[in-house]
Amino acid sequence: MSKKYDIILFGASGFTGALVARYISAHIISENINWAIAGRDEKKLKEIQNGLTNSPDIVIADVTDKVSLHQMASKSKVLMNAVGPFNWYGKDVVKACIDNSTHYLDITGEPSFVADVYNSYYQLAVENKACVVNCCGFDSIPADYAAWLTAQKLPLNEPKSLMGYFRTNAAFSGGTLTTAIQALYMEAEKKSVKVRIKKHKDAPKLDIKIHFSKEVGGWAIPMPVVDPHIVKRSAFRLPQDYGIAVSYGQFFVRTTFIKMLKTILPVISARFLVRFKTFRKRMFDKFQPGTGPDEERRAKSQFEVVCIGKSKTAEAITIFSGGDPGYNETAKMFAQSAFTLLDKIKNNSVHYGVLTPVEAFGMDLVTRLRKEGLHIV
Template identity: 40%
Template structure:
């Protein structure tokens, strides 16, 4: 089935549009999508969707579609109506698989905001082969997890020589707040250590072996990183694995590629505090009453005010080396958890729907599926990709 079939009613369907990040994504699409775009907002409540449509600015008014994760046939109807289906409905491990399956079966391109490594691995095991048969592209982690890191590493690699071993380190700084949905997903992942490891092992059994090439993403160790003037704490998020998968897919990353992913903090006390805080959150996530108490502090759908978001920012600095060359690059922008995530998500959907992209299918990364086209879109939308220095 051709994913670009002209008989699909909509170029893009946004599922979960009335949630916090979903509404921001809808507002971005309404304000920035080309007027000829055919798109729709979807969710459980038609009344809430109609209220959202009424307040959206711009000339590109969306359609309204009703669907519920508890009704798999309604999700299949969404997939049949769309060329690209973008979903914000999480936690994805709990609510996401039926929609992935529907898109894989219908040849519909799929995007989400998942930072849930277990979910992404299971979707590869269960639905990658079917998506390759139908031509569907399954692109997870299209927000702050993991667009700046995946495309930032890709951008850095493009500044280095070809055909030689390459190393890239990413250092994340940010001032931001979490949404209720992000907190729910994080607590769920922290409480599922055995499931996370089992899914990763199962994926490893299914992934084809690389022949004549190697791509690695070791965790690394805490250290003072003189190259960025900060303490570096290993970040065990999905981002490093996404970068590794891009390196597996694209020969431009060279015959032997290594990526390490860090949080950058200015002083040793902050570094020690970060380690202690992460340990406390992990411990709390193992105890159901503590996990419920934390979840109750911020429910899915909640998020910070525009004023607080306006004070938020992020910067990811990369240090790349290979072939006798060393390069420093940066990806930077505003509020990472909401405004910029909505921007990245919307531009990813627009890129899949409208841009002339390399032919890919199955579970793919943003770098593999969209690469330079998405970087160009994000730059035009105000996110910085720059070479800071090189020698």
């Protein structure tokens, strides 16, 4: 591939994109990277550029202009996409990358978009030698890795159940909340795309419902997130690591009954109200693009994922934890995913297709993230 840039970061003017830009900028010398920031608004991109120590080039591209997407994709080995909601804006960006044999990474957490990309583009990505990896942020790197590492601590040939328990005290950006409302709307209107992943007949049956878990000391709430889809895809595609009969369930943990109610009631209300256009408009007006938790608030945020695995003769546990999940740690996980992919390009060891983070980056990403302060044991 003779492309001008190693990385183009699309959506660098967004709340998350700007944090990713800052993180990459701090690493370009140690990683020896030639990169550019991209978006539709040159003025905003110049402001981002001015705030960075190593001034990257600027590339103008708009998701409503397919020619500009192709021009952008043709210039880079890896395109990092932070333009969301991905259900609205993502699919043409993925296609432009695959058409140009450009590797594509994003930070979507939208189940329907992820299923749609997998169903539509797996074969084309293989044919065009492109590696496409959705969910390279808090969705779904901790879940994907915690489950994969736990599975490997259990006997390969025994059916296994894996339960991921998440805790966080984090706040969300305008873009994330807009994206969540849109995803709930698509689910309510039955517009969501699904991938059916065949479950082995011996896979343990799990009760995916609200319950008090003595193991983690709190109320466990199943949430409509993308992680279970990604983990199930990894398990299905990596039987050499997982074995063949695997079940996965994921829960958000709250310590008290009142906190559990305070978590589920807004989700239940939003699931009902998203059907109404006036409610969606009010929410989209309220959750402004470019806004999110400030540095002080992010510094107080933490997350922990505990994955508990059980098979007939063994039990295992993996803990994956860190600081602010949605933004500081997402910037780190996203950029380190891109750096891992660049290493793989150099070593000629890139896998092609629409892959999960674990399939695409394997242990190399764990090594990098541990060095960057994430706790993975």
